[in-house]
Amino acid sequence: MKKYLWGFVFVLLASVVVTSQYEDYATNSTAPCENSCSSAVATGNSPQPKGNSQQPQPYPPRWLVVLYELFGWPNGITVWALFLTMMVIAEQTSQTRRAADATKDAADAARKQANHMAATERAWLVLSSITKSGSIIAPGYSPYYWWQVKNLGTTPARLIETQAHCKLGGGQLAEEPTFARGAIELYERILGPGDTLEFFSFWENDDGTIFRDRMESLGSICLRSYGYIKYRTLFSPDICESRFCDYFNHFPDKPIAQQIAATVIDFRPDLTAPANYTKNT
Numbered sequence: 001m002k003k004y005l006w007g008f009v010f011v012l013l014a015s016v017v018v019t020s021q022y023e024d025y026a027t028n029s030t031a032p033c034e035n036s037c038s039s040a041v042a043t044g045n046s047p048q049p050k051g052n053s054q055q056p057q058p059y060p061p062r063w064l065v066v067l068y069e070l071f072g073w074p075n076g077i078t079v080w081a082l083f084l085t086m087m088v089i090a091e092q093t094s095q096t097r098r099a100a101d102a103t104k105d106a107a108d109a110a111r112k113q114a115n116h117m118a119a120t121e122r123a124w125l126v127l128s129s130i131t132k133s134g135s136i137i138a139p140g141y142s143p144y145y146w147w148q149v150k151n152l153g154t155t156p157a158r159l160i161e162t163q164a165h166c167k168l169g170g171g172q173l174a175e176e177p178t179f180a181r182g183a184i185e186l187y188e189r190i191l192g193p194g195d196t197l198e199f200f201s202f203w204e205n206d207d208g209t210i211f212r213d214r215m216e217s218l219g220s221i222c223l224r225s226y227g228y229i230k231y232r233t234l235f236s237p238d239i240c241e242s243r244f245c246d247y248f249n250h251f252p253d254k255p256i257a258q259q260i261a262a263t264v265i266d267f268r269p270d271l272t273a274p275a276n277y278t279k280n281t
């Protein structure tokens with residue numbers, strides 16, 4: 001802004017100098033003779049001007065007229081004042097826009113930082129099938145199916161509900177998982193960082209009914225488990241959800257009734273499952 005202040009000072013000084021010079025010329029100048037004056041003929045008896053007579057000063061020179069048009073008072077100086085005022089307004093507008101852009105950039109950076117902090121510090125829950133002491137393939141009735149919820153984040157989570165199915169059959173999965181039974185309500189239970197919580201359910205037939213037969217009635221065993229957990233974090237009231245999908249296949253050489261050693265049921269993540277079975281929010 002200092003350059004515009006110095007511009008005002010320069011224009012003001014130029015106006016004072018030019019105006020004073022122009023007015024001095026205008027006050028002490030005599031207009032040139034008209035054509036009528038030039039036609040007058042002096043008689044022989046007319047007195048002749050003396051050599052030391054004072055001659056009138058000429059009109060202002062052209063360069064002074066031009067400077068007066070540019071810097072003279074009040075017209076010239078007014079135009080320059082308006083011009084410099086508009087320049088100042090434009091400069092202030094530009095500075096305001098840059099300040100607004102800087103504020104917006106700072107706000108965006110702060111929001112990204114907050115989102116990054118929330119993503120790194122929030123609770124992240126993962127689910128997986130687990131193997132308990134009775135999770136084996138042996139003569140008798142099928143064991144419970146167990147799954148686990150673990151908090152891998154750095155802040156607690158408030159649990160809302162969870163549900164999982166363990167179905168017999170290795171058929172193709174639908175694009176969206178279906179949950180026939182009611183979910184297990186968890187009533188905002190707190191799950192701290194690194195803590196786990198275990199749940200169990202029963203084996204199911206492909207139609208969703210509970211498998212009640214003995215395992216000797218089965219030849220090969222193909223199990224597929226899937227489920228979800230819904231929860232809230234400390235950083236948002238929105239409901240987050242984590243899902244999982246695992247599988248276990250057992251193709252024995254002998255019928256289960258003739259097996260000497262039991263086979264441990266060890267689930268593995270199903271990498272071929274549709275994305276809706278493993279999404280995390």
